[in-house]
Amino acid sequence: MSQFQKKVELVRSEVIARDVVRLTLNAPEIAAAAMPGQFVMIQTAPGKDPLLRRPFSIHQTSSEGYLQILFKVVGRGTQLLAQCRVGEKLSLLGPLGKGFVLCERGNACLVGGGMGIAPMLFLASRFQQQARYGAAPKVILGARNREELVPLISDFQNLGLEVLAATDDGSFGHHGLVTDVLKKMNIGPDFTVYSCGPRPMMAAIHHLCLKENIHCQVSVETVMACGMGACLGCAVPLKAGGYAHACSDGPVFEAGELLWSL
Ligand SMILES: Cc1cc2nc3c(=O)[nH]c(=O)nc-3n(C[C@H](O)[C@H](O)[C@H](O)COP(=O)(O)OP(=O)(O)OC[C@H]3O[C@@H](n4cnc5c(N)ncnc54)[C@H](O)[C@@H]3O)c2cc1C
Ligand code: FES
Structure with a gap:
């Protein structure tokens, strides 16, 4: 690479x-x-x-x-x-780092919260550019308020995507969490969920996906010093025991690989 x-x-x-x-x-x-x-x-x-x-x-x-x-x-x-x-x-x-693995089969649902929206635009445009990925992905974006969310939504709409929105203060879209919106969509195992945002949001998405047998990838944030696997500063605990480097093994992981209880 x-x-x-x-x-x-x-x-x-x-x-x-x-x-x-x-x-x-x-x-x-x-x-x-x-x-x-x-x-x-x-x-x-x-x-x-x-x-x-x-x-x-x-x-x-x-x-x-x-x-x-x-x-x-x-x-x-x-x-x-x-x-x-x-x-x-x-x-x-x-x-x-290692990015999202785009699944060619089934459907995609992209969930971004706060600045976790940042990588979702690149991911959404890659899905839209390449016909082999099938149906247009579903997109759920959340932020604290309308001011932070609305300017970002139009970038996804310009790609021809429909966006479901949630805000903490209810000033735009659903009043509450992106996970409420995800739950209401009733998606099933034919979906892959791609997610980035605050850790509690991703933990909730992981647990929802686990329950519904949905494949889920998450992009994690840690403090990073070198970004290249050399300083051991970005350790994330793994479910199987031990740690991975967010910078070189991630930042995108299969949600089920990570230990979420810490
Ligand atoms: C792989 C990766 C991708 C990222 N992508 C984005 C992005 O697209 N947009 C964005 O806004 N931010 C992103 N971040 C977080 C961003 O790197 C930090 O906000 C930034 O380094 C803060 O630098 P600073 O000097 O302004 O703040 P600092 O003075 O270093 O820190 C200010 C405060 O922010 C906290 N902080 C610093 N880094 C992080 C972190 N990674 N996670 C949580 N809290 C942190 C510190 O503990 C401190 O409380 C990403 C982080 C990682 C690891
Ligand atoms: S940031 Fe140095 S090892 Fe990951």
């Missing part, structure tokens, strides 16, 4: 909602090699503060060589990225 370390130009910066930013980078090699569910490590400032690169899911790629990330400002690294100006260069390492 090809990986690159490149200085790439920021060509667009959009404020999607309060503290939610999307960057478009001209990164042709990384964009061409990327698969949905993979991530990039980004140096957020030219000097040594912050020292460590930060991991971000690949949100979307284009045939023109652009790559997008979508992120929430939560600390110093993301604050610096949000302040980057068009024309600035950023050091990117990627694509990294």
Whole structure:
């Protein structure tokens, strides 16, 4: 699998909602090699503060060589990225990790919560681009409120997909959790669920899928230092005992492989 370390130009910066930013980078090699569910490590400032690169899911790629990330400002690294100006260069390492395995048989349901929506757009567009994946995937997206969700929904609709929405405050779509929406859909074992979001959300999705005998893949987030399997900083506990590296064995795992009780 090809990986690159490149200085790439920021060509667009959009404020999607309060503290939610999307960057478009001209990164042709990384964009061409990327698969949905993979991530990039980004140096957020030219000097040594912050020292460590930060991991971000690949949100979307284009045939023109652009790559997008979508992120929430939560600390110093993301604050610096949000302040980057068009024309600035950023050091990117990627694509990294193991992404989603797209099942060619059966139906797909994509469930993204909060910034877990980021990798779902790339996944949705890959399903739509390639006819061998059959019927259009079902998409369920959740966020805290209308402001955070609505600007992201239109990207999925532009792919020709219908989106079911849920918000914590009920300001758009279902008032409650994405798992309520998933339950109501009454999907069965002919489906694969692909999910990314907060851990409690993914745990609930895993348990629902287990009960209904539905195949489920999840993309997990951990703190990461190297992103390449070298520092042991991203350990996730496995059901069979022991640990996996989220950066090199994941970040996408079969939900049943992971230990959810911790
Ligand atoms: C594979 C992967 C993909 C990711 N994709 C995205 C994405 O697409 N969009 C996005 O907004 N974020 C994503 N993240 C999380 C993102 O990497 C962190 O939010 C970012 O590193 C925070 O950097 P910071 O310097 O701004 O904050 P820091 O100063 O490093 O931390 C600020 C706060 O956020 C917490 N934090 C830091 N990293 C994480 C994490 N991974 N999970 C939970 N809490 C964390 C810290 O404990 C602290 O409380 C991803 C993480 C991983 C591992
Ligand atoms: S982040 Fe270093 S081993 Fe995974």
